[in-house]
Amino acid sequence: MSIALTSAQAARANEANRLLGAGALDKALGVARALAAEAPRAADAQHLLAICLGQGGDHIGAEAAFRRACELAPGQPAILSNYALFLRKQNRPVEVLACWQQIVQLAPRHAPAWIDLGLSALALGQGPLAQSAMQRAVELQPNRWGQRTWQASQSHQPHLMTLLLHVT
Numbered sequence: 001m002s003i004a005l006t007s008a009q010a011a012r013a014n015e016a017n018r019l020l021g022a023g024a025l026d027k028a029l030g031v032a033r034a035l036a037a038e039a040p041r042a043a044d045a046q047h048l049l050a051i052c053l054g055q056g057g058d059h060i061g062a063e064a065a066f067r068r069a070c071e072l073a074p075g076q077p078a079i080l081s082n083y084a085l086f087l088r089k090q091n092r093p094v095e096v097l098a099c100w101q102q103i104v105q106l107a108p109r110h111a112p113a114w115i116d117l118g119l120s121a122l123a124l125g126q127g128p129l130a131q132s133a134m135q136r137a138v139e140l141q142p143n144r145w146g147q148r149t150w151q152a153s154q155s156h157q158p159h160l161m162t163l164l165l166h167v168t
Contacts, residue, residue: 002042004042013031013035016028016048032051032052036065043068043076062086066079077107080103084116097121100116100120103117118132
C-alpha cells in the first residue's frame with residue numbers, strides 16, 4: 001500500500017517535474033532519487049523515479065521503479081499508462097496491451113485509454129479487440145474520435161483509418 005508524499009515532498013516532486021520539462025534531466029534525476037530513498041513506500045516517488053530513469057536510458061532501473069510504483073498503487077491508471085508508454089518504447093507490445101487492458105478496467109470511461117488499447121491490439125493483429133476498443137472510444141467521445149478518422153486519412157495511416165471508419 002502506498003503512502004502519500006508530505007507537502008514538502010510533493011513540492012520537491014513538482015520541482016523535479018519542472019526540471020524534466022526544462023530538459024535538466026540530471027538535476028531531476030537527483031531529486032527523484034533522493035525522494036524515492038526518503039519515501040520508498042510512496043508510489044508517486046517511485047513513479048517519478050521511473051520516468052526520470054527511463055528518460056535517462058536506465059531501462060533496468062526504470063522497469064524496477066515502475067514495478068514498485070504499480071505494486072504500491074495497483075489501481076493508479078496514470079502510473080500504468082506511463083508504464084505502458086515505457087514498455088512501448090522497449091518494443092514489448094504484449095505487455096503494453098496488458099497495461100491498457102488494466103487501465104480500461106480501472107477507468108472505463110476514459111476514451112483515450114480505449115484508443116490506446118485498440119492501437120495496441122491492432123499492432124498485435126487482434127482485429128476484433130482493436131475494433132471493439134475503438135468502438136468504445138467513439139461511443140464515449142463521438143465528436144473527438146470521429147475527427148480522428150479524418151486526421152488518419154490525411155496522414156495516410158491506412159490501417160488506423162480503416163479501423164476508425166469501421167467503428168464510426
